[in-house]
Amino acid sequence: MSIQSKHAKLNAWVKEIAEMTQPEKVVLCNGSQAEYDEMIKICVDGGLAIPLNEKKRPGSVLFSSDPSDVARVENRTYIASKTKEAAGPTNNWIDPVELKNTLKGLYRGCMKGRTMYVIPFSMGPVGSNIAKIGIEITDSEYVVANMHIMTRVGDKVMDVLGSDGEYIECLHSVGKPLAKGETDGGKWPCAPIEQKYISHFPETRQIWSYGSGYGGNALLGKKCLALRIASAVAHDEGWLAEHMLILKITSPAGVVKNVAAAFPSACGKTNLAMLIPTIPGWKVETIGDDIAWMKYGEDGRLYAINPEAGFFGVAPGTSDDSNPSAMRSIEKNTIFTNVGLTEDKDIWWEGIGYDAPGKLIDWKGNEWVQDKGNKEQAPAAHPNARFTAPAKQCPVIAPEWEDPKGVAIDAILFGGRRPSTIPLVHQAKSWNHGVFMGSIVGSEITAAALDLKAGTIRRDPFAMLPFCGYNMGDYFKHWIEVGKKSTEDKLPKIFFVNWFRKTAEGKWLWPGYGDNSRVLKWVFQQCEGTGDFVETPIGKMPTVEAIDRPEGVSAEDMKELLSVDKAGWLKELADVRDNHYPKFGDKLPKELMDFLNSVEKALQA
Ligand code: SAT
Ligand code: MN
DSSP, X not given: OOOOOSOHHHHHHHHHHHHHHXXXXXXXXXXXXXXXXXXXXXXHHTTSEXXXXXXXXXTOEEXXXXXXXXXXXXXXXXXXXXXXXXXXXXXXXXXXXXXXXXXXXXXTTTTTTSEEEEEEEEESSTTOTTOEEEEEEESOHXXXXXXXXXXXXXXXXXXXXXXXXXXXXXXXXXXXXXOTTOOOXXXXXXXXXXXXXXXXXXXXXXXXXXXOOSHHHHOTIIIIIIIIIHHHHHHHHTOEEESEEEEEXXXXXXXXXXXXXXXXXXXXHHHHHTOOOSSTTOEEEEEESSOEEXXXXXXXXXXXXOOOSEEEEEOTTOXXXXXXXXXXXXXXXXXXXXXXXXXXXXXXOTTSSSOOOSOEEOTTSOEXXXXXXXXTOOOSSOTTOEEEEEGGGOTTBOXXXXXXXXXXXXXXXXXXXXXXSXXXXXXXXXXHHHHHHHHTOEEEOOTTBTTSOTTSEEEOGGGOTTTOOSOHHHHHHHHHHHHHTSXXXXXXXXXXXXXXXXXXXXXXXXXXXXXXXXXXXXXXXXXXXXXXXEEETTXXXXXXXXXXXXXXXXXXXXXXXXXXOHHHHHHHHHHIIIIIGGGGGGGSOHHHHHHHHHHHHHHHO
């Protein structure tokens, strides 16, 4: 069983995998609308998907996954480089030979009773010299349909691949073979947790994923290729593959700046990328909401592309208030996963901006009636429920979002959920100081990963902790090396933001969402050299008047948001010194230790 493409190496690989996994048949995906429709029809006919109300939500469907398969699984995610040192202290490592043996055991016969799909896809505009081609083999129609939205799939990719083009091998199975005559019976297919393996072989640029059908575990173009494998490629080739949104901001005078921003999963990257400014005359447009690939242009500036073609966004909390552009993006042709279903076959989730209209079916398939008095009520939508929507449906998508040369980046932001200590915004004094800031990012844990305790703070350097495909110490060094290839005047300015400050009583100090434009305005001004700022031990900070105060934020609050909490910072840095940096041993660049020492000293002065 194989395919008859022009690419002999691909044909041979497909044949080898088909022999191992033993599917019913093999299909080479062409990326057409008819193919997408057929995938959806197979899922609907099999009881895995529910078509939504054609009048309210045309072309859209709802999937509900198995309760064991609702998010990325970090403790089942592996970087299988030849040595443990190459994977580094922050990744799970297994010897690649051993892991391949284990996986081959699992893959043997795993597609029995299913169709094996071969998906040629491009991360980045097809044919762009920044783009990379992947081939995902999968036995999941859900994956094929999602890949159609999230990447560029099909014949046009095969054309670029030609007869000997390079591609990244991405092998995926849900890990649930079917016996003769057996069907899924409407149950989301996946393997038990201890059989899930999200495996990466950075040296041979391969991805082998087994046992999960959800999100980043299964849509292998996203975190697996565009971050874990791409970060390793970028390290070797001298560019950056980052967990960053890209936005374009235009001032009332018509001046444009492009901003890339790294936040851990489920910290509001999609909301920031689609922000509607609350300050008159300013405009924000979206280029990407999750991943940025950045390379130097001939002018010594960093240019970024969004390698994806869609949004895989967190549904709960998305509303006309928090993100009207996302709400417009998901009006049609959208795949919803693990949200609530209304009686008239529309979707609903916690924080959608209105009460549940009558009786729902929750994400687990049970009847659900909203009980607002009951704070303990289990939610109708899983907290990591998602929408998959084409980026081109976003009303604020920037015209240059598919420009193959990318956009020149003026500023890079780091951030996380930090209820205390970290001010609303501060700016690095230099590129390397910015690398120091990125290296100590910490955030309160969210629901985007299954196996972590929500609510506690963990260090998530550059928001890449679960996504860096090699030794994080080498990754820090790589950022420093990248900076050496240009000069401070051309490099993006680096900022650290925190929308998530709370008072001791637990009240938000900053309204966030559209009001974050006030911080972006200061970032813009700093790039222009027109912002008002003061030098502090932790970096440059806006004067209290430099940021327009939003309604509901008192002058007192503003002062607290923009002050340096010396005691808090000294505790923060002590934690970095005692618990974070030691993990990297002699891989920790000296430059970062120097910043730790000098910032600490300045705070003590
Ligand atoms: O499941 S994904 O990895 O695609 C989403 C996320 O964790 O950001
Ligand atoms: Mn993400």
